Amino acid sequence: QVQLVESGGGLVQAGGSLRLSCAASGRSFSSYVMAWFRQAPGEEREFVAVISWSGGATDYADSVKGRFTISRDNAKNTMYLQMNVLKQEDTAVYYCATGRFWDARRRLRSNYDNWGQGTQVTVSS
Numbered sequence: 001q002v003q004l005v006e007s008g009g010g011l012v013q014a015g016g017s018l019r020l021s022c023a024a025s026g027r028s029f030s031s032y033v034m035a036w037f038r039q040a041p042g043e044e045r046e047f048v049a050v051i052s053w054s055g056g057a058t059d060y061a062d063s064v065k066g067r068f069t070i071s072r073d074n075a076k077n078t079m080y081l082q083m084n085v086l087k088q089e090d091t092a093v094y095y096c097a098t099g100r101f102w103d104a105r106r107r108l109r110s111n112y113d114n115w116g117q118g119t120q121v122t123v124s125s
Contacts, residue, residue, distance in 0.1 A: 002026035009119030020081040022096030030074040033099040038092035047107040093118040
């Protein structure tokens, strides 16, 4: 069990950057695969990025590859999402989540059983 709290969202102009944080509390933070998802109004919650238990492997949605960087600091029980060259289509509520497995399911919502409350990212023109 782990509790997750996202922060760092806000309003930013297109082309700008934001750094999101996900602070976790609970046991065995390093035992979890951790991921970022996002959900725009009226849209399905979609995968953004995932990082393995040790932080040695990552995977990104095609829409953010090359612009976003996921990282984690297990000693600080914190995960990050550095978002650069933001676009209007990045506007969404961003959620962090924890999961157990690093396999083909790592991009699926069903792999994650614990979610934060989300932080709003709004990208203006």
